[in-house]
Amino acid sequence: MDVMLLAGTRPEAVKLAPLVVALEGRDGVRPVLVHSGQHQGMVEQALVPFGLGVDAWLDVPARVSGTQAELVGGLLPALDAQLRSLMPAAVVVQGDTTTGLAGALAAFWLGIPVVHLEAGLRTNDLAAPFPEEGTRQMVARIAALHLAPTEAAAKALRAEGIPEEKIVLTGNTVVDAVLAITARDLPAHDPALALLEMEIAEAGERLVLVTSHRRESWGEPLNQTLSAVRRIVETHPDVQVLFPVHPNPAVRAQVTATLGGVERVTITEPLEYPDLVRALRLASLVLTDSGGIQEEAPTFGTPVLVLREVTERAEAVDAGCAWLVGTDPAKITGTAARLLAGSLCPAATPNPYGDGHAAEKATIAIERLLGVKTTLEQAHS
Template sequence: MQPPYKIMFLFGTRAEVLKLAPIIRLMQQNPANWQPVLVATGNSQLLNDTLAYLDFQIDFSVDSSNVTSINEVELLSQLLHNLNNVINAGQPDMILVAGDATTSLAASLISFYHHISLGHVEAGLRTYEQYSPFPDEMHRRLTDNLADLYFAPTTSARDNLLQEHHPAKRIYVTGNTSIDSVKHNLQEDFTHPLLQSISADHRILLMTMRRTDNLGAPMKRVFHTMRDIVETNNNLDLIFPVYPHPEEESLANDILGDHNRIHLIAPLNHHDFLNIAARSSILLTDSGGLQEEAPALHRPLLLLRDETERQEAVSLGGVKIVGTDPTTIQQAVFELLNDEKKYRQMELAEVPFGDGHASEKILKIVEKYLSQQ
């Protein structure tokens, strides 16, 4: 096969496009070798804002707007139907997907049926709990079962793949593209109106929380706990970018609203978010990406989940699992605020997810693979 190689990228969420963005940017810089084809499988305002921020032009848009409820079966069925048409129109040499969203699973099935090579960015992450996180764990495993190239972020992810008998010659430890984004986006002279509105002697807690399995009682517990923490520490501010989901917005306004040191804001673009995170004292999240970014930002992270598929960050000390139990969260925040030694240990924990050159490594592997086809 000869260049330029036509690589189709599929994404339906903000997290997916952010993971793939560093690879897409490198391809766009070398049109003689690469022809990236961008396929959006979602139409949320958050995804559209992210695409606009990245200045990415979509080649194909798969409309899934008529799926009115959170129903993975309906969504998967619709994606398979629509992506079949996209593949026929786009005729890619390879498909690249990232992570564990429904898009990745649909793309892996479509690539299999069309005999198109599939590369899985961020392959091999596991909790080995079938329903936790749901449905992410099984999406990732099934995608790996159909992939041709595995871009594992860590040696642990590689070992998971080897243990499952995936071919060793197709597994590459590349690091995670999220670290590429951290290195690209950090700005030493960064300023933001939100930071300027917070007293210089105050410490900042930055929280994100958006997983559907945390909606309802778990989210209520966390929100009440965070309000208590802010109210009992006069030199603390909490920043919470609220995910645009009706239930989350309602709970955030009801529990966290009307407090002058709690800042409920719209989701930030990735550049601003990373730079505000780098200037925060403690990060709290239930997401996957921030677990990777926090060690690279040298900021302690408290994970609002009961398990993680990124155990490396926990083992090396940069991330601590606290779940949604109020006492556990309060104790962990109190310890980091008052125990300088413990704070420094988490702050200086080793970064397990690569050196910021994952995208370059992935492109070299893909180029070698396709040149031999």
């Protein structure tokens, strides 16, 4: 049976990749990875380290306005055509993207079961994060199978009335992805990262990784974060900052205006995924508003300051791996100072988001949804 997996952004591709690999190793199902075209080039780039490629691309008109309405309006007819042509046994959508929402709708309208990977994340505030919180709640209403990354996510789904038999606790496939890339131990591809890694090793310095890309962080919140980063560099002579910047021109201009030319601050293009994993391994501290990095950094015991007022990934905070600091400069610099001084230490606990077997558990759940007997079940039948 064909199982269509839909990706449109790099995070979707990274989290779907381990599931594609796991499905490829099964006899009863065949994964078909479809690119929605939401982020051209980035999905393909993210798949390369896993030895994967895109099986099909949607024929979506070029975007003019860049609005969510325009994107959905282009995606739905293209998805409908692709689904009618392939008629997969199920469609897997990941997380809370516009691609995921459109894919779930198109599949639901054709009576094709929707599998929601990374289901159940909630802040219960439709304004934060926006529009992601609304998107994942809408997908949950029509999904046939909810693959929950944590017990808290599964609990949230139960509280919304999702039947227990439709919820499977798998862990997060991003942990599978991080471990797979780490095992390869690839050298840095980005020249700036390679040079920085060498300088840090020679001088005995420490790396602080900073990322900020969420739409609600743009403008004044980002200004506050940047001032805090500058203060951290000024007060810690042994710290080097690496800041891969979002491609949005306004964000890049904002970051460059405040940190460009500042000693011991390196600004780069967005890192390829193996380089990002390498930076997370090297870092002594991470400042981020990224959901994925909140899940990835605990694999290496790297403490995270979450540059958001609320997070739907509270497990790392609860486990003592991350601290919710928002964009208040005093809170950022104060917490960073304690972590860098060693007076505040991350808990020495396993990654709360999984053990690296999420894709295997998700594959078994999909097979059961489709009535496909596993090798073990076949042997006993």
